[in-house]
Amino acid sequence: MVELSPMSRFTAEDACHEVGVDELFFSVTDAEGIIRQANDVFVRLSRHGRDELIDAPHHIVRHPAVPAGVFHEMWANLRAGRPFAGYLRNRAGDDSTYDLLATVTPLPDGGFLAVSTRPVTGHLDTVRDIYYAVNDLEHRVLSEGTDRRDAAEQGAARLREELAGRGFGTYRQLQWEILPDEVAERERRSGGLPGREGATGPLAELLSAVRDLFAALDSFMDAQRDIAGTTASLARAGERLDEETAAAVRVSGEMGRLDIAGPERTLLLAPLQVWNTMHGAVGEHTADLAEMLRELEANGARTRFHIALARLHTTMTADFAAGLDNHPSGDDSSAAAIPSLTDALRAGVAEMNDRVAEHQRLSRRVSSKVRSVVSLMEVPRTMIADWLVDSDVEQLADNAQQLVAEVNRAVEGASASIIELERLGERLVSETTPQLEALRADVDRISAATTAYLGQE
Known part of the structure; x- marks a missing residue:
């Protein structure tokens, strides 16, 4: 057994x-x-x-x-x-x-x-x-x-x-x-946000405010998914740049061991020595960039968590509101439960505000770091490109020609990664998030409508 x-x-x-x-x-x-x-x-x-x-x-x-x-x-x-x-x-x-x-x-x-x-x-x-x-x-x-x-x-x-x-x-x-994934899948399977036909007065306002808040949170989550996609793309572009620059460094080391002497050796190796020198500095910047992107990704994950939690609280509020009559009856327990939910929603919006401020701070740092990487790479990249155009590669030995071809591929790959980094860095700082004032206003409307509902004669 x-x-x-x-x-x-x-x-x-x-x-x-x-x-x-x-x-x-x-x-x-x-x-x-x-x-x-x-x-x-x-x-x-x-x-x-x-x-x-x-x-x-x-x-x-x-x-x-x-x-x-x-x-x-x-x-x-x-x-x-x-x-x-x-x-x-x-x-x-x-x-x-x-x-x-x-x-x-x-x-x-x-x-x-x-x-x-x-x-x-x-x-x-x-x-x-x-x-x-x-x-x-x-x-x-x-x-x-x-x-x-x-x-x-x-x-x-x-x-x-x-x-x-x-x-x-x-x-x-x-x-x-887990929470954003669970809430999204639950919403996909569910019958939608609870509602009530024929609502009037404070109850109608309560249901309207709940729907507006849910829609605003939906837009906020969509924006966060876009930001997450840009952040992931930036990380991949940074990794590719590291790989391509490291490949060029490896090839330059192999060239240094070739049996070539005199001016030809200087002509062949001098640009690569500049590349090697710049690679160390660029490597420090790309390592910093990778760390910033990890912070940005964590901040985004935390933001999506709080949006998902607010969506769950909003759905719970809608569920209570949908079960109410237009005027309070003997049992007001459903309406009396809503203030705790609005307290939680207010705290959630405050946390989202902090996350948005942190995103803006980090995205500015990321954009600045990307510009530094692009600037550092410009001189060696241009030098290598000119060297590849001006060198009489066909006069070199076969093994040297193969290494030059590898350098060419690595530099082209690095150039593509730099262009991608620059484009994504600009996109990151230009991506907007919904105005949190609208979320606060909707929560205040829910609170005011609940108070008005409970205060009806």
Whole structure:
């Protein structure tokens, strides 16, 4: 009989129930993690009564299959004032289970907003394998007498090791990738932004503001994808330039070993010696450029994460608004939940503003560095090009002719890379992002319309 790992046993034994793609989980807790609000989806799929959930700790739905190290990372993010996104498995009141992509956002009052959705991408399979390894470690050290706090810390360390082995420097880098992908795929599969026909008064304004915010976030995400494409193209052009200049240096070294003497040797090698000298300086600049582009890419990934989180919060707001009557009824819990979402949206827009400012700073530095590389390469590139035109290559020995041909190919490739770098550098600084004032205005409209709705007689 095959021995299953602890997490595998949970997977094999638990009955799972399906979460619909349009079912969003909503809850708000206080600073201690005590549930203060929960939507109908959360109540229904938790298989607990609402009276059991309200005032209960949120870990009432925690499943032991999720490693403690994951929650250790979650709290590290939340205590630093940053939102968290990650895959969780919950255990319902009847011991059945359901998988979620959970997001948790700090609120101004010290509490936390959780909005979760069904996982719909292949990222879950990768993360599940990581969880298996982390959970096995935690079970082993617990069985050896380690206390739960230390086991969670060891689990978090193992989690980071597993992520590093898959190309993620930190857990934050993982969540920057999975959340935008999950939100985009969920939106592709869903029935669209919830709405309500026949809305009037403050409710109509609320729904209109939600639609406008969603559209503005859509434009913002499109702009970020364009920026990501330009950044990736710049990185590839820089790598090609490094390869071509290094190839010319290698060939010049081989030429130096040729059996050629006198003026012919000087004529052949002098331009390449200039190229070699400039290559060292250019190499430093291209290394700096590569580092700047990594920073730019990370900033873009972080921006896309916050846009995706805001889209999820906007969809949750639309879901609440679509369920309201034109005038408040006896149960105003849906409308009363919206202020927590607008608080999270305001924080998200503020973070996007910081990311845009950082993008502008980095893109200016990248553009300046590209201009430096182009300027440094101009003299040796022109010298080599003239040398290739003026030299009587046919008078050289066959092996020298072959090396000159290689230099020619390398210089042509370097020239093409320089032209591409210059073009992309100009595009990067010219790419615009949507005005964040419009996002702020839409969030303010949502807040004002909610207040007006709740204030109706």
